[in-house]
Amino acid sequence: MSITYKSAEEVQGMRTAGRLASEVLDHLTGHIKPGITTKEIDRLAADFMKKQGTTSATLGYQPAGYPPYPASLCTSVNHVVCHGIPNDKPLKKGDILNVDVTVIKDGYFGDTSRMFMIGDVSIAAKRLVTLTYEAMWHGIVKVRPGIHLGDIGWAIQKFAESHGFSVVREFCGHGIGRNFHEEPQVLHYGKPGTLEELKPGMTFTIEPMINAGRRDVKEWGNDGWTIVTKDHSLSAQWEHTVLVTETGYEVLTLSAGSPPxxxxxPAQ
Structure with missing residues (x-):
């Protein structure tokens, strides 16, 4: 599959899908507190998607070698790196949670995730969540025509490692549009000036997974999806979908409740 460059009409479709995905997270924010289960968060999201006229891209999603994904979103708690399946275990004070939402609207995919801190969390957990958010943005602000994907990865890696964290390498960002996953792959580590050159019309996610400990991960249990840190250290992730414009970038997954x-x- 080659990289697709989006037309003005396609970009507008992606803006709508991206905003609606972010609005799912807005809706969930007031509900995510100690005592709620991730399965209840999933139910709330599914109900809200029906009201907004979107479809979950994850429910039933089955890439080669995987079982069908059984939920409308992914919920990754504490040392879960990604693809955590919602369950009946209540969240407790001190937990950190990533909620990853992808919706489909009129054939376009919107993909975004946020971290949530449950009650009072440790200083170390808050630092990881905050600096992972900044790491994502260090990658985003690099985006403009003429730079290379390696520049984005290097900016994220350099920032994360300078704070003593590690970058997960087994999972990456991806192109997105009328397909959930398109080219290119967007690594969150790398060397400046390497990999694909960015051109206007490209749309892809930037979604670094940052570990407080070592970068090594493993599959957990036998559900075929859940990925955890090998050393049981905390992991955090944030995600936005971005468009390469003629002069820089546009974040497509923003809504009224998006963190600033x-x-x-720089202001846009």
Missing amino acids: PPAFV
């Missing part, structure tokens, strides 16, 4: 960009991000 860090202070170092």
